[in-house]
Amino acid sequence: MTGVPEPAVPDGDGRRPPSVRPRTVPGRRRAEIAEAAARFFAEHGYHTVGMREIAEAVGMRGASLYNHFSSKEEILYAIALAMTEVPVEQHIPLLDAEGSPADRLAALLRAHIRHLADHRVEHLVGLRELAALTPEHRAVITDHRRYYQRRVRDVVAAGVRAGQFAVDSPGRAAVAVLDMVNGISWWLRPDTDVDELVETYLGLALDGVLQHAREDRA
Amino acid sequence: MTGVPEPAVPDGDGRRPPSVRPRTVPGRRRAEIAEAAARFFAEHGYHTVGMREIAEAVGMRGASLYNHFSSKEEILYAIALAMTEVPVEQHIPLLDAEGSPADRLAALLRAHIRHLADHRVEHLVGLRELAALTPEHRAVITDHRRYYQRRVRDVVAAGVRAGQFAVDSPGRAAVAVLDMVNGISWWLRPDTDVDELVETYLGLALDGVLQHAREDRA
DNA sequence: GCGCCATACTAACGGTCGTCAGCCAGTGCG
């Protein structure tokens, strides 16, 4: 599990012998490239960074990158995809676990913020450079994001029904909470205390925006 | 007041006769250009948009833009500057008016969200394309932003002292609130009901994040 | 009415970019 999505197997043509195993860790280089690219993209923006610059950072020449990615856009797509697939596949199940809506949402937010802090630059790129993706690729990313947002909205609504949360519009509140936590990636610095950050934002989101456990309803 | 900052007068050489007044509205064209550029930048990103594309949108050729802006980066700077100067000069005074911290912060947020909704594309560009600015220009923008943020933090702290707000860290809460409202510019659609939006977010920020008027302190 | 200046134009330059074609070294498998 390198964190970088493998290239789609060219399906429909399973000519590859089933026992073939590449000598080195598969996609190892691919992951290095995506990681370096994400650093540059985050700092200077997708379009200002050239293939030759990315290549130099991993010790090769620009043209050689095409042995690992079919285009520059595909590098960006791999980064953006990793930042939306992982949350969907690994965080959403937390919403399907046992426990109250507040507990489940808290678990999700904890995982979300930790993931964001561990992959700050990729997260920033995934947020900011959406416009540079192919329409098809962008659609995949935004679909993931919409699904994620919808699931958060649903658990907020469940919390409202259960009397745990008090908001007028679960949809608006979900968006607000996600924008609030995603905003972290713009200013997070490497020396930030992540544990403290997570707990602070959990408080701001649950006790705050969602007014968890406030009893003074008329 | 066109909304687009005039070019800095080349100071140190005040050769221009003091009574000279340009025949047309000064900077009219400049504002049109910046507006068109902001639309394109917001949709496709700064670096994918060419000068010839911007020019075509206002009915001229690429090279003619240099009669109004000295470089492409200066167009971006004008946009970003307008989106940080106006809030600082027009919204911050609301914090110095009379009234409780909660009232003053509510007034600021109201103005902030309205301004954002009225200039959605420029706001988005100002947030997203910071990296494309000259270091000097970027410093100006971030200074404005830091000051704004500091003033919000101060009024939050004042509200905490006055017993109106209940948050552990006014700084963190201020950042969270601003990220939350600034996130609006990523998804706002032209047909959104701005009045409803403003009131919803005021509730989420004050009653929510800042726990305005919650009395159940231990 | 003359001159000036703002503003537009055309043409072109130098540079950079993404990408590709073709070549070559090494390495593991049969």
Added chain:
DNA sequence: CGCACTGGCTGACGACCGTTAGTATGGCGC
């Protein structure tokens, strides 16, 4: 041993970019 394949390399191409120089024009102030 030899073969194929992976993953590097060089060199180059065509497109496009931001920007400049030089020129034309039309309206306002004197």
